[in-house]
Amino acid sequence: MLSEKTIEELRGIVGGEHVHIGPAELVAYSYDATFQQHRPDVAVSPACTEEVVEVMKLAYREVIPVVARGASTGLAGGTIPVSGGILLNLARMNKVIEIDKDNAMAVVQAGVVTAQLQKEVEKVGLFYPPDPASLNQCTIGGNVACNAGGPRCLKYGVTRHYVLGLTVVLADGRVLRCGGKLMKNSTGYQLPQLFIGSEGTLGVVTEVILRLLPLPRVRSTATAFFSKLEDASRSVAAIIASGILPATLELMDNVCINASADYLSLDLPRDAQAMLILEQDGNDEAAVRKEVERMAEVVKAQGAFLVKVAATSKERDDLWKARRGLGPALGRLSPNRFAEDITVAPGRIPEMVHRLLEIGKEFGFQILVFGHAGDGNLHPSILFDNTKPGVMEQVEKAAEAIFDAALELGGTLSGEHGIGTLKREFMEDALGPVALSVMKDIKKALDPKGILNPQKVFPQRASRKGFIMALPTLGNDLPG
Amino acid sequence: MIRKFLSVEDDNLQSCIRCGLCLSVCPTYKETLAEEESPRGRIAIAKAFLEGYLEVTPDLVKHEYSCLLCEACTAICPAGVQMERLEVALRADVNGKRPQPFGERLSRAILYDRLLMDMSLFRFASGFIRVYQRSGLRRFARATGLLRAFGLHKLEGLLPPMRGSFVVPKGQRWLPRSGSPEYRVGLFTGCVMSTVYSSTTLATARVLAANGCEVIAVSGQGCCGSLHFHAADFEGARKLARRNIDAFLEQRVDFIILNSAGCGTLLKHYGELLGDDPDYKEEAAAFARKIKDVTEFLDGLNMNKELGGMNAIVTYQEPCHLSHTQGIRQAPRNLLRSIPGLKLVEMEESDVCCGSAGVYSITNPDMSRRLAMRKIRNALATGADTIASANPGCMLQLYAAVQETGAKLQIKHVVDLLDESYRVARPKEEVDICLAKKQ
Ligand SMILES: Cc1cc2nc3c(=O)[nH]c(=O)nc-3n(C[C@H](O)[C@H](O)[C@H](O)COP(=O)(O)OP(=O)(O)OC[C@H]3O[C@@H](n4cnc5c(N)ncnc54)[C@H](O)[C@@H]3O)c2cc1C
Ligand code: SF4
Ligand code: SF4
Secondary structure (H helix, E strand, C coil): CCCHHHHHHHHHHHCHHHEECCHHHHHHCCECCCCCECCCCEEECCCCHHHHHHHHHHHHHHCCCEEEECCCCCCCCCCCCCCCCEEEECCCCCCEEEEECCCCEEEEECCCEHHHHHHHHHHCCEECCCCCCCCCCCEHHHHHHHCCCCCCHHHHCCHHHCEEEEEEECCCCCEEEEECCCCCCCCCCCHHHHHCCCCCCCCEEEEEEEECEECCCEEEEEEEEECCHHHHHHHHHHHHHCCCCCCEEEEEEHHHHHHHHHHHCCCCCCCCCEEEEEEEEECCHHHHHHHHHHHHHHHHHCCEEEEEECCCHHHHHHHHHHHHCHHHHHCCCCCEEEECECECCHHHHHHHHHHHHHHHHHHCCEEECEEEHHHCEECCEEEECCCCCCHHHHHHHHHHHHHHHHHHCCCECECCCCCCCCCHHHHHHHHCHHHHHHHHHHHHHHCCCCCECCCCCCCCCCCCCCCCCCCCECCECCCC | CCCHHHHHCHHHHHCCCCCCHHHHCCHHHHHHCCHHHCHHHHHHHHHHHHCCCCCCCHHHHHHHHCCCCCCHHHHHCCCCCCHHHHHHHHHHHHCCCCCCCHHHHHHHHHHHCCHHHCHHHHHHHHHHHHHHHHCCHHHHHHHHCHHHHCCCHHHHHHCCCCCCCCCCCCCEEECCCCCCCCEEEEECCCCHHHCCCHHHHHHHHHHHHHCCEEEEECCCCCCCCHHHHHCCCHHHHHHHHHHHHHHHHCCCCCEEEECCHHHHHHHCCHHHHCCCCCCCHHHHHHHHHHEEEHHHHHHCCCCCCCCCCCCEEEEECCCHHHHCCCCCCHHHHHHHHCCCCEEECCCCCCCCCCCCCCCHHHHCHHHHHHHHHHHHHHHHCCCCCEEEECCHHHHHHHHHHHHHHCCCCEEEEHHHHHHHHHHHHCCHHHHHHCCCECC
16 A cells, blocks of 8 residues: 555646545556456656656655556556556657658557557558557557567567667666667667667666668458368478468468458358468569469469458458457357467467477377467467356466467467566576576666566566466456 | 346447447547547447446546547447447436536526427527527627637637528428429428428428329428437437337338437337336337338339439548448438539548437537537548538538538538539429428
8 A cells, every 4th residue: 555645646746636545546547458357556647757767756756656558458468556655657758759751660658559550651651560459558658568479470579670769767767768769770789779679677668769661652461261180280381491481371260260250241262271461561563473473373273272462451451350360259159268479489389289289189288379479479378267167277277378389389478578577487497597596686776676577577476386376357356 | 325227228238349340430549549538448448337437537537528438439339339339328327426517407407307308499599599690699799708708709609600491390291393202201400400400301391202102291290309319318309209109100201210329229129118018118129129210211212313413522421320330321322422513422430429429528628628619620631611410410510610620611411412403404493393392
């Protein structure tokens, strides 16, 4: 519990209406897009870097936990205030400060929604490629903090490839400005990179300088349908091997095809066991079309029974809408879903898919497979009903088996969602003791009092057992 | 505490997976950027309330009752969450356990329980306002601050001047100028559309007649009941529904056409509203199947192309109850584009609620006004001289906002513009011939 004096001080900093402290209000800041829930002691919505500085100074002095929050679309529990304290809602910091057309760069506040930035830069013929499926709601700050990716990242890279500079408020309230509006910069450590993927544990990002590209003039999208999942997963490597780097290469299994078709009443072959979404972009229409045709030939050779090229931009938009809504639409299929984010080398996708199906059989779950197959990042989803006795233990075991399989194949825990609370117990397995202890040293140096997003990213328990069940929900509001 | 109605919505609540997509379309979230003012926040609060982690606290009431029931979230939600159902159920459980603000008590006592239950009373009250508007009384009341003293000045500014006589549905008919009618349609006249906007309702009848319809203003019909429904007065809503069904039952019309998106949404759901009533279940479903918004109906026809040229730059404001709940987005635009000389310019956020939302402007005046101003800003940015809409709530709200800001914008129904265009194309006498032949 925070003292009334602290609350008053917060009101003084951000203004009374931006301090949220009613019991119902606190529930609204207790969750992200996983099942976890824990209420903060207070939520505050600052409008600018200066207000964040004042909040951090207060928190540092009083040793109060601070959790930064963009849109809380995270899939790892990163914004759950598991130790209570102050929840810092950055949604009001939503100004695009500058779009520098000549240098193809943008300066934005952390709370700018990714799609909002994309729309604004596209108006002047520029392009911000990272496109997490949550782009209509997630924030640039959250993207930076998780190093978000998306379908286009196969060709264009992930968030970290676009960050040129950051403004970060440190734990004690000092303002760190690192990087800058520069394409090249070898002056000292690459500090911006340190904060990318730090999930709010090292500082609060308040402003971001981003690199932009020229907007490709043409896009062409095709869908390929297979009667065997393996044929689709083999096609991924075959396309790359054919010398083409598609803009996107997305994989969906049969259940996912049906769920997306239902969501927007799309006309897709319902009995296909797998679908690939292939997209190419560029400036030369004929060249783009040729590459899509070439990809069509390659996937047909691998066993695709149908390849359709989207004829209108509406058809393409619907397809992407369906793909972006897929995660939530899967929610209609079963009471609970546990979604993973493992990544392997693209060439090992067929092996990984095979292992996933085996794990599903072993533990008696339906495991759905979809994801950014082109870059090796899959989102296997375990469907279950948590009201069945004993089911959570089995889900934990199946999830563990998935992590282990990915690590065995030389892959890793998370390709784009981050670690948060959900995967923290596996960090040593994934990174090894040396890397983990270097991370701990960095954390200590930047956050000596441990107030920034406590209990995230680093392992908290003696064993993996109970790594899901120990996570907080409203009924179990105690610090996890 | 009992959560009788909300517990029925348990599955609905559980289907939210908290992806946050709905944040991108919610008007109150766009304005506040506070999670408790978002659909996802409201759902989480309702769920915690249902599960007993929250009681009826002032902040719960504030953030749940600030929902406009605009259904933008429902329309976009990939997981199938239905906000209006959820919110109405929550309110049914919470009403009576919270202090009711004065504006809401007033509207409940006067509007829901009296005026909307009996159209002749509604017309009487509207007539009183009309007399007041025309007489010097209005200037007197304004000058003396009489309204301000009663806290009614905001309400007063909301109403546009009422022109012409009210449409009292008593079986009047309109016929095509020539040939035999292709359709026999019933005109649903509603409350506000038949009084404040009676000219639009007459225009609707004329436009339908010009498109091959025999139009009947069926007698015995009344208010649609959606204000009651949204205020969780289910019995009130059912009573009105039965009356409307009875009124139209004997007329054997092909379609029931209306020009009020808000009414249309509920009318299309009479089947569910009376699903538990063995006497009315089937008739209600049959009634609901005949309901067509006038824009939806006309856009589906091979329309009469004798449209005269106009000179107008129009931007279209999507009524939530047309786009989000009925999925009608293109029809009004197609109709506007069909008018020669009318230039349709799209505004940003056309489908973000204007803040009218039934009696929301009375119960939540601040948010309502913020949204109205947002709409006016977006409309002005297009350079349009007219905002076209298709719902009386939106039109009243935008009218009041234009009065307040002095913005140079006319507020019209899509059908008003179509009617104007037909009138330009035809000499006046001819137009009037097909009017009001009593049955
Ligand atoms: C339907 C759906 C689809 C998704 N698809 C993708 C996808 O394709 N690719 C992908 O990468 N992710 C995806 N995600 C996950 C999620 O959207 C991303 O992780 C996104 O980057 C989170 O952004 P946010 O603004 O919601 O951050 P939040 O969830 O608010 O925060 C995430 C983490 O970042 C920290 N953080 C947030 N803002 C700041 C800041 N300004 N400074 C410091 N730390 C901060 C938080 O403390 C937390 O640890 C998806 C999620 C959903 C629900
Ligand atoms: S879009 Fe639907 S599932 Fe997603 S947060 Fe909103 S209501 Fe929940
Ligand atoms: S109905 Fe409208 S106001 Fe209410 S939560 Fe949904 S989008 Fe927001």
